[in-house]
Amino acid sequence: MKASIVFAALLPAVAAASGQTATSQIRLAYHGDDGMMVSWNTAGHVERPTVRWGASADKLHNTASSNVSVTYPTSTTYNNHVLISGLAPGHTYFYLPSPLPHAEDAKPYNFTTSRKAGDKRPFSVAVVVDLGTMGRLGLTTSAGTGVASNNMLKPGEKNTIDSLASSLSGFDFLWHPGDIAYADYWLKEEIQGFLPNTTIADGHRVYEAILNDFYDEMTAVTATRPYMVGPGNHEANCDNGGTTDSAHNMTYSASICSPGQTNFTGFKNHFRMPSDVSGGTGNFWYSFNSGMAHFVQLDTETDLGHGFVGPDEAGGSEGEGAAPVNATANAQAAWLAADLAAVDRRATPWIVVAGHRPWYLSHKNVTGSVCWSCKDVFEPLLVKYGVDLVLSGHAHLYERQAPLADGEVDPKGLDNPSAPWYITNGAAGHYDGLDALQSPRQAYRRFGLDTADAVYGWSRLTFHNCTHLTHDFVASKNNTVLDSATLYKARSAVEHRAASPDSVLTDCGDKNGYGKDDMRRIPVR
Ligand SMILES: [Fe+2]
Numbered sequence: 357m358k359a360s361i362v363f364a365a366l367l368p369a370v371a372a373a374s375g376q377t378a379t380s381q382i383r384l385a386y387h388g389d390d391g392m393m394v395s396w397n398t399a400g401h402v403e404r405p406t407v408r409w410g411a412s413a414d415k416l417h418n419t420a421s422s423n424v425s426v427t428y429p430t431s432t433t434y435n436n437h438v439l440i441s442g443l444a445p446g447h448t449y450f451y452l453p454s455p456l457p458h459a460e461d462a463k464p465y466n467f468t469t470s471r472k473a474g475d476k477r478p479f480s481v482a483v484v485v486d487l488g489t490m491g492r493l494g495l496t497t498s499a500g501t502g503v504a505s506n507n508m509l510k511p512g513e514k515n516t517i518d519s520l521a522s523s524l525s526g527f528d529f530l531w532h533p534g535d536i537a538y539a540d541y542w543l544k545e546e547i548q549g550f551l552p553n554t555t556i557a558d559g560h561r562v563y564e565a566i567l568n569d570f571y572d573e574m575t576a577v578t579a580t581r582p583y584m585v586g587p588g589n590h591e592a593n594c595d596n597g598g599t600t601d602s603a604h605n606m607t608y609s610a611s612i613c614s615p616g617q618t619n620f621t622g623f624k625n626h627f628r629m630p631s632d633v634s635g636g637t638g639n640f641w642y643s644f645n646s647g648m649a650h651f652v653q654l655d656t657e658t659d660l661g662h663g664f665v666g667p668d669e670a671g672g673s674e675g676e677g678a679a680p681v682n683a684t685a686n687a688q689a690a691w692l693a694a695d696l697a698a699v700d701r702r703a704t705p706w707i708v709v710a711g712h713r714p715w716y717l718s719h720k721n722v723t724g725s726v727c728w729s730c731k732d733v734f735e736p737l738l739v740k741y742g743v744d745l746v747l748s749g750h751a752h753l754y755e756r757q758a759p760l761a762d763g764e765v766d767p768k769g770l771d772n773p774s775a776p777w778y779i780t781n782g783a784a785g786h787y788d789g790l791d792a793l794q795s796p797r798q799a800y801r802r803f804g805l806d807t808a809d810a811v812y813g814w815s816r817l818t819f820h821n822c823t824h825l826t827h828d829f830v831a832s833k834n835n836t837v838l839d840s841a842t843l844y845k846a847r848s849a850v851e852h853r854a855a856s857p858d859s860v861l862t863d864c865g866d867k868n869g870y871g872k873d874d875m876r877r878i879p880v881r
Pocket residue numbers: 486534535588589590712749750751
């Protein structure tokens with residue numbers, strides 16, 4: 357039967373008084389190569405959120421401020437957003453938001469602005485998908501009934517947030533294309549008896565507590581590294597797409613969700629992605645450049661256009677009931693086509709695209725797990741414009757695939773393919789553990805890890821120069837690389853669309869072994 361429980365909307369101040377912890381949740385986001393969005397949370401509304409900043413920790417002589425201090429029903433915090441603009445690309449600055457709710461946060465942090473497009477120096481990026489809170493409200497050394505015992509953390513084992521925090525010097529920014537915090541897992545955790553001190557009637561508070569916990573844990577990374585995010589299905593509402601309590605023969609639907617815990621509300625409030633400077637829409641789709649790469653975040657959850665109902669939209673496959681985020685017909689696909697057409701491949705030869713759901717995967721190849729309508733909408737554009745790499749998650753496992761187009765493996769493999777390379781890595785970790793790859797594996801599968809391997813991990817992309825890009829799967833428990841593959845692209849074969857005359861990328865060489873004059877090939881696996 358369907359259970360319908362409607363909670364009264366709580367004003368933030370009332371919820372805060374219930375004893376939940378308010379955290380600073382400090383986070384950054386690139387905004388062009390001369391700006392940085394600084395965001396943080398406070399227990400109450402802030403009339404004039406302000407960031408003091410400067411070139412050194414003891415000289416925070418500049419200030420930036422805004423009037424953006426926003427919240428929503430059931431939230432226990434306000435989200436403050438301040439843009440610092442007029443910065444130099446690739447420079448490090450120190451900053452301190454004000455006010456902060458905790459004295460221990462009141463020390464200057466630092467960030468580095470985005471590399472200027474065309475900067476040829478090597479750099480790395482960290483990518484996680486499907487990452488939930490760790491500890492008492494999420495993934496830990498115990499779980500309720502129904503979670504595979506080998507998928508729980510071992511006592512003392514480093515989790516993915518620990519791993520990222522211990523690897524800060526190894527990446528410029530963290531990219532998280534969806535499923536952030538898993539606050540909507542509160543319901544499953546309650547049903548499975550994992551949360552001993554709360555009940556389903558407390559759901560709205562547990563949901564917010566998980567969000568606060570996660571963003572506080574992530575501050576170890578996000579206060580000093582830009583945190584670029586995209587939408588996943590677990591941001592959409594509070595019921596995890598419908599959750600069944602078998603013991604009581606009940607299935608909960610989105611009707612259990614309080615106002616504020618549906619329609620991507622927390623996600624919309626918490627972040628400010630650079631869609632305003634890339635023609636995108638909110639935190640849902642946008643692009644940005646850094647160094648030799650153009651990065652594109654897609655929305656696989658809503659707004660697919662072309663007659664398709666997004667999986668999280670009302671009437672979609674997930675039962676999430678979310679609304680489209682852009683009223684213009686086919687807005688996302690039209691934006692993607694224009695965005696890719698405008699890329700200057702001499703400045704940013706690499707194009708990396710991420711969306712939450714895959715369309716190629718050795719997994720349950722049914723709507724929901726694999727997004728066929730996403731393939732229909734996006735893939736022709738990614739092939740047409742020579743996208744190099746497509747990243748996704750959603751399935752809680754790791755699979756590196758071959759470059760392929762319309763299901764056909766590129767015969768060149770990683771040695772100068774014309775088709776995009778696909779990697780799914782949804783193994784960052786959350787309460788429920790990992791998923792299984794299906795057998796037999798798809799023909800395009802090249803390497804995989806799943807629930808049987810019980811390894812959590814994240815992806816590291818290293819842009820060596822304009823011809824070589826390495827993907828590593830980093831095991832969170834000990835920061836070791838369990839899979840590594842390098843894509844080679846002969847850029848002379850690339851059609852440089854819309855190249856501007858002042859492009860700065862004039863050769864593909866560097867002095868560290870991947871150079872134009874030393875074009876040794878990385879072994880292709
Ligand atoms: Fe997902």
